Amino acid sequence: MKLKKGIKLKERFLSIETPQECSGITLFRYAGTFLGMWNIEGCFILVDNIFIDSGNPNYSRENMRRYLATLDKKREWRILNTHMHEDHVGGNRLIQNELGAEIYSPESVQDFSFVSGLMDLVWGRPKMFCYSMIDRDEYITDKGRTIEVIPAPGHSPGHTVYRIIPDNIIYSGDAIPVPARKRYVTLGEDYVTELESLKKMLGYAEAGTRFISAHHGIVTDSVKLIQARIAGMTGVVHRVSEAASAGITGVEQIGREVFGKPEFLYSTLGNQLRCREDWTIQSILDSLEMTNI
Numbered sequence: 001m002k003l004k005k006g007i008k009l010k011e012r013f014l015s016i017e018t019p020q021e022c023s024g025i026t027l028f029r030y031a032g033t034f035l036g037m038w039n040i041e042g043c044f045i046l047v048d049n050i051f052i053d054s055g056n057p058n059y060s061r062e063n064m065r066r067y068l069a070t071l072d073k074k075r076e077w078r079i080l081n082t083h084m085h086e087d088h089v090g091g092n093r094l095i096q097n098e099l100g101a102e103i104y105s106p107e108s109v110q111d112f113s114f115v116s117g118l119m120d121l122v123w124g125r126p127k128m129f130c131y132s133m134i135d136r137d138e139y140i141t142d143k144g145r146t147i148e149v150i151p152a153p154g155h156s157p158g159h160t161v162y163r164i165i166p167d168n169i170i171y172s173g174d175a176i177p178v179p180a181r182k183r184y185v186t187l188g189e190d191y192v193t194e195l196e197s198l199k200k201m202l203g204y205a206e207a208g209t210r211f212i213s214a215h216h217g218i219v220t221d222s223v224k225l226i227q228a229r230i231a232g233m234t235g236v237v238h239r240v241s242e243a244a245s246a247g248i249t250g251v252e253q254i255g256r257e258v259f260g261k262p263e264f265l266y267s268t269l270g271n272q273l274r275c276r277e278d279w280t281i282q283s284i285l286d287s288l289e290m291t292n293i
């Protein structure tokens with residue numbers, strides 16, 4: 001099923017497929033838009049009885065409820081979350097209500113009030129759910145697959161990826177950024193730690209692990225994709241370091257040096273969006289200060 005792009009405020013797209021190359025893993029795809037000016041696609045998966053993430057809060061509840069009704073309620077359903085951003089836990093409550101799923105997260109959140117009114121409108125704000133903290137190094141599915149817990153912090157403090165064994169597939173959540181030269185981060189994101197986690201992911205990719213990324217879907221060339229992100233982000237860190245060494249002190253001024261003019265959406269909507277360039281610069285400056293580079 002293909003996403004139809006176009007001018008609409010809220011995106012309800014949801015497709016559910018079991019791609020041949022994924023050994024029986026179910027792939028759910030959703031999307032978000034803002035009047036056609038931006039469009040983000042995402043995905044989450046179901047491995048036997050374990051969901052990994054659950055998508056944004058705006059995809060069609062009706063379609064998802066219809067799908068969940070086809071599943072056997074007697075199985076022990078679980079959700080493992082990569083992190084507590086709204087587009088990864090947006091289906092938690094629905095899946096928990098319909099299937100009684102136990103939810104495990106690597107980090108905690110009290111509520112989702114950090115999702116601004118505008119983001120709520122176009123992308124969605126999750127309803128709260130009951131969850132426990134991740135409490136083991138691996139989870140076993142009811143069909144005998146192992147899901148290994150691999151910390152990959154940076155995008156959020158506790159961000160975690162999951163490797164499915166024996167398939168040797170990592171669901172990497174947001175560990176692989178969408179743009180190669182990542183410009184905007186969310187509050188609490190640590191740019192340099194994220195870069196270190198990417199290097200860890202590259203090690204897995206080089207050893208033959210395949211990747212399903214929340215915003216790239218099934219990755220066809222993981223090594224190439226991750227290398228491009230490492231190169232782009234390393235370049236940004238170097239440029240920030242050079243600007244700081246040259247005596248430029250303001251984060252906004254450094255931002256102009258490194259990234260050029262602000263983009264229209266970000267300069268107009270500001271705090272209504274979840275990502276900011278000045279947080280990127282500040283995060284890198286903080287790391288440089290800590291390591292005395």
Ligand SMILES: [Fe+2]
Pocket residue numbers: 083085155174
């Ligand atoms: Fe995220």
